[in-house]
Amino acid sequence: MTSDGLEHESVIGQPVVGQPVVGQPAVDQPAVDQPAVDQPMEEELVDVFLCMSGLLLSEQTVGSALELVTSLAHSTLPSTSAAAVTLVDERGRRTSVAATDPLAEQADSLQYELQEGPCLTALAHERVVRVHDVAREQRWPRWSQAVLPLPVRASLTVPVVIAGTCMGAIKVYGRHPGSYGAHAERVLTLFAQQAGVLIANMQSLEDARRMSQELQQALISRDTISTAKGIVMAREGVDEESAFARLVRTSQRSGKKLHVVAASIVQAVPRRGR
Missing domain, CATH: 1.10.10.10 (Winged helix-like DNA-binding domain superfamily/Winged helix DNA-binding domain)
Structure with a gap:
């Protein structure tokens, strides 16, 4: 079983520390949750990114910035029960932060404990990982069984890579099978890109301080x-x-x-x- 994985990111605006890199296509069975007509992404998320642009110019902490990212991802993607970010430090230790609900921390903790799961795979291979139906998932049998008592039936994870370095991953957990399709993947990839920009800028600010x-x-x-x-x-x-x-x-x-x-x-x- 594979473990460890991260999210990709790219930028809207100029990051202080290097531009995040967009990940590879998702690995999973095709999901069925795409809207009938995809709205143009620039129009669909303009308010979201205006919010983030204001945050980029402020002196808020990385934690506050990531909480904004996960809360917006949670509210933007339908059928989402929880969202969170996994950060990886220089020693390879993984930590869940900015969770919108304890459910995300529980699902993440099971992955860390069992050393398998979609987030760890996304981190290890630096690619998007989509779970269509947890009950039928066979790639991580121990995690899939352990998470079944929770209201988690689907998930989507996008790695964040900043200046060639894997920094973490952003993920959403869905309450219904097929919660996330190609459209959701594109949206979460944009959030991952913004998270990367925020982390890069905030880290530069903290380094200067x-x-x-x-x-x-x-x-x-x-x-x-x-x-x-x-x-x-x-x-x-x-x-x-x-x-x-x-x-x-x-x-x-x-x-x-x-x-x-x-x-x-x-x-x-x-x-x-x-």
């Missing part, structure tokens, strides 16, 4: 060490080089970082009363 915080901390540490040197120079009558050498020796003997030693010296100096 982290770098700023690290720089700020480095400057604070430098100032603290400089102040501690001045205290040692005044207290022991040594020059700047000797004072710094004493701080270094204290750091080595105590096993504490230099800025921690310096901070303790500064804090130990009695402050003048106001």
Whole structure:
């Protein structure tokens, strides 16, 4: 049985970190849920993507962004019981986030526990995976049997790939067999693309903030060490080089970082009363 899989994405607008890649065609029996006449996708989802464009320009967290994506996917695709996103970290650990209903987390958890299921296959092969009827599904027999007590009879999973790296997958679970066909696949692929753009932009923003915080901390540490040197120079009558050498020796003997030693010296100096 296969396991692990991710979603593809592409962009409307310019992502900060690289453009998500669209996945391969779905693997599954043909479903029967296409509308009689497919509306043009640009008109059909214009309000959805306007909402997302506003989110791209804001400073909301990745979690908030993904919650918007899954809630819109849930409401846009008929017969959907729940939607969620699976994220994969640098160690390959999978986590379900932004679930619109605990049902999605339950269905996902069974896949993680049994190491098989449509989401894991989508992640492993980086392609869309569609389940027409869970009760008749034979590709993942243990998961199919385990999920039957839940109101899940169909599913659709689209991987998200950003700049050549698999980041996760977005999936919807349907309450009726045949809930998702080619039309639903195209719609969810667009949501996957938007999720990729959001993740890329939000990660870039978080990286920039982290770098700023690290720089700020480095400057604070430098100032603290400089102040501690001045205290040692005044207290022991040594020059700047000797004072710094004493701080270094204290750091080595105590096993504490230099800025921690310096901070303790500064804090130990009695402050003048106001």
